[in-house]
Amino acid sequence: ETGVTQTPRHLVMGMTNKKSLKCEQHLGHNAMYWYKQSAKKPLELMFVYSLEERVENNSVPSRFSPECPNSSHLFLHLHTLQPEDSALYLCASSHDFGTGGETQYFGPGTRLLVL
Amino acid sequence: AQRVTQPEKLLSVFKGAPVELKCNYSYSGSPELFWYVQYSRQRLQLLLRHISRESIKGFTADLNKGETSFHLKKPFAQEEDSAMYYCALIRIQGAQKLVFGQGTRLTINP
16 A cells, blocks of 8 residues: 555554554655644644654653654554543654655544543 | 634535635744645545645635735635645744644535
């Protein structure tokens, strides 16, 4: 599959569970992003990785833990989440980071429900 | 702080009528602005960016620095234009960051 893929597409978890979201990009990009899309808020940037190094963390709670093992893969590890963390989690990638004006390409998202 | 405001959460127009989705921004530097669109059951995707000055699917958007606006316009709306539209701004100072507006749900009535 081309572009940006995310798995799983849907996830239901309890507050004591540990789960991981996976993102893969097939575009040869060097930067990857995690966003959170809640029902009543604008898209919120959570993490940015450039060349596998984290370059931005927007004050995200520690119950969200990102991992970028290589430039094509990005994970979001989840543990002891709260019901208010239920949202659509979007992954995106861009060719570079920090050069300004890079178009970001989005994955389909993972719809997360925390019970 | 950088901010993007889309004052209309919902916008409904009839097919063939002109449509304008409003976007205002606050940014101290030179902004680069985008419109992203999300059709039903599809992923978020770039519609257009102001530096390219393109017309995509009949849509145009002009950056007005005086009014700090980047409104999206189309002279004749089509039913397939129904979607969620997000205005976004690139923050370049310090580190690149894409800041999104709240989004406007556009519905085109037949």
